[in-house]
Amino acid sequence: MKMVESSEEEDDFPSMESVTPQSKIDTVYQSKTEKGIRKICFELLDLKDAVENLCSNTRTKYLAFLRLSDEVVEMKHELNELQKHISSHGILIQDLMSGVSRELEEWSGAGGEVSEAEDPLTNETDGIFSTEVEDRRMLFLEHVDVLLAEHKIEEAIDAIDTEERTYPELKGTGDSTTDESSSFKSALSKRKAMLENQLIEISRQPSVGILELRKVLSSLLKLGKGPLAHQIFLKSYGSRLQRSIEDFLALCPCYPETYSATLSNLVFSMISLANKDSGQMFGDNPLYSNKIVQWAEWEIESLVRLVKENAPPSETSSALRAASVFVQASLNHCSELEKQDLKLTKLLLVLLQPYVEEVLELNFRRARKLALDLVGTDESMPLSPRLASPLSTFATSSDRLLVDCGMRFIFAVKEIAEQLTRLVILHFGGNILTRISELFDKYVEVLIKSLTGATEDDNLTDLKEHVPFNAETDSQQLALLGTAFTIVEELLPMVVSRIWNALGESKESGDGLTENAMTPINSSIDPKEWRRQLQQSLDKLRDHFCRQYVLSFIYSRDGETRLEAQIYIGGKGKDLLWNSDPLPSLPFQALFGKLQQLAAVAGDVLLGKEKIQKVLLARLTETVVMWLSNEEEFWGVLENESAPLRPVGLQQLILDMHFTVEIARFAGYPSRHLNKISSDIIARAVKAFAARGVDPQSSVPEDEWFVETAKGAINKLLMGGSGSDVSEVDDEEDDEHIIMDDEVVSDSDDSPSSLSSVESDESFASAQMEELDSPVLTDSEN
Secondary structure: OHHHHHHHHHHHOHHHHHOOOHHHHHHHHHHHHHHHHHHHHHHHHHHHHHHHHHHHHHHHHHHHHHHHHHHHHHHHHHHHHHHHHHHHHHHHHHHHHHHHHHHHHHHHHHOOHHHHOOOHHHHHHHHHHHHHHHHHHHHHHHHHHHHHHOOOHHHHHHHHHHHHHHOHHHHOOOOOOOHHHHHHHHHHHHHHHHHHHHHHHHHOOOOOOHHHHHHHHHHHHHOOOHHHHHHHHHHHHHHHHHHHHHHHHOOHHHOOOOHHHHHHHHHHHHHHHHHHHHHHHHOOOHHHHHHHHHHHHHHHHHHHHHHHHHOOOOOOHHHHHHHHHHHHHHHHHHHHHHOOOOOOHHHHHHHHHHHHHHHHHHHHHHHHHHHHOOOOOOOOOOOOHHHHHHHHOOOOOOOHHHHHHHHHHHHHHHHHHHOOOHHHHHHHHHHHHHHHHHHHHHHHHHHHHHEOOHHHOOOOOOOOOOOOOOEOOHHHHHHHHHHHHHHHHHHHHHHOHHHHHHHHHHHHHOOHHHHHOOOOOOOOOOHHHHHHHHHHHHHHHHHHHHHHHHHHHHEOOOOOEOOOHHHHOOOOOOOHHHOOOOOOOHHHHHHHHHHHHHHHHHHHHOOOOHHHHHHHHHHHHHHHHHHHHHOHHHHHHHOOOOOOOOHHHHHHHHHHHHHHHHHHHHHOOOOHHHHHHHHHHHHHHHHHHHHOOOOHHHHOOOHHHHHHHHHHHHHHHHHHHHOOOOOOHHHOOOOOOOOOOOOOOOOOOOOOOOOOOOOHHHHOOOOOHHHHHOOOOHHHHO
């Protein structure tokens, strides 16, 4: 039964056979843990033995070191004893030598007893005194020799100095001294030479300290070796300076912008210290002062060369900053040295000029490449909103690269200006401003290149590279002009303001450094002249745009001229005077429409820049009449004797000129230049027609008729173009296409407009006519 029951239980719990008892588990893991612990114990015992061995070795070596130290001390003591022994032997040898020499003198004196017998009393007295002097001198020389043997240099020099003061004849060079005195003097000179050599050897020791060196120099001065002492003095200070520079040069790469100032501080501080110490030790002797100046000049030349050799690449902004900091620090040090009557500023500036100009030249080359070479450059140029926002307004009207080019130009100029220190601006400011104006001129040439038809300009020989953007539409070209105008009017004055401020403050305060040193290099530049240079570059861009715009208007795509002389030749109609609806010729009507269209685009693109709008449109109008005045083919036809000229042609030409003038007057940009050219064209035409038999007096109406007719034509064209009523020309105050300026004199009936009258000039003149002739920077010039 039990067997049956157990089998039944196994059937009910078949998995119980695979269960490992807990006792077996404890036994297995306990044995493994004990093995690990035993292994760790063995390792710890091995480590303990190793530590004990190391400690015993260390103790043994320490005891050996102590024994060696004791032996070194004993050896040092023995060396001292040996030195004393040698000194005593030297004294003994000197005594022996003196004794032998005394006996030799006695033997040599025995041969002269016969001659001395004639005056025995005198000879005996002289011999006694001579022997006493010789003995004293011999003892003195022996004493000096002992001091030399014991290296008691100061005591030996003091003894010699005392002896020479006691017996001044020892310093003389005459022939009055006796043989005994000359021999003593020669022996004394030999010992002084030995002292001099020992002092030189001491000064050459690398470990010699400042106090010990001062003692050496003082000893040389007592020996009468002043020039040698000063030479050692300068060499010592030069060595100290060289060691300081060598210690610092290893750190130069860590401070690329300020290392030059540190080098300047090291050199000029050493020069100042040497000058002060030289005055204290050697006095105000001009010989030594000149040596100090020569040494300082040599050190400054080495300094400039060292700064160049360790400078960053010259085309980087870090190199310009390093040069600026170096100039600032060095000139400040020179100013301090001038208080010590050490004038080195002129030499420093002569040495710095080629270095600074080289760094400026390479930095401006980099700036030109950065601003103008846009192909393959994705680098962003961060600008503050104050500088970036005026140019960002043109981004919607033009190619983004055009705006980027302007921002890169401002960034490049700003980066250079930020690296400059005050004294660099004071001495090189004129050079820097000239380079900025030249860089702007290169920038303008790139803009001209991007205008349609720019390849026809033969003057742009430097710009053969590809320009990545082209301004083809009116809005793009106006944005291009607005960008250049904004840079000159707003951004450049902000970027270079610190340069002008530094130059202005220096001129007002009368900088003491400049007065005491020399006139600053290339710093004298007139602000008006500099702005005039920028204005000329801007005028070049504006004139090129106007010339291309007018040529595209005058010539068709086929190359035919729309404005030709045939318009005014062979007219069969009746005189314009009897025409009920006289109008300008078709090309001038088209000109009016083109100017109106351009004015509308300018109002959007150049919003808020009324000045450039009026100047640009005025220049465009002037360019048309200038072309007509200079077109020899046009005048060749009119002035040809075979040309069938009639009064109606002359009337039409005069009306066209009045119409052109009235366009400018109506739009708010009257110009004296336009008025003069138009008058010249009318005068030439009258002369040509009169030569063909046309009487101007009878066929040409009064000027008032042409003025009123031109005004009426403008009204008709405006009404026909807009389809709505337009105010009369005489009553207009504002124009929807041209943004008027309050400064421009309004058009009124009271202002005469006749081209032929004497007062006609005033109809196109206003209080701001000079502004129209030179539109840029007139406010800032004031």
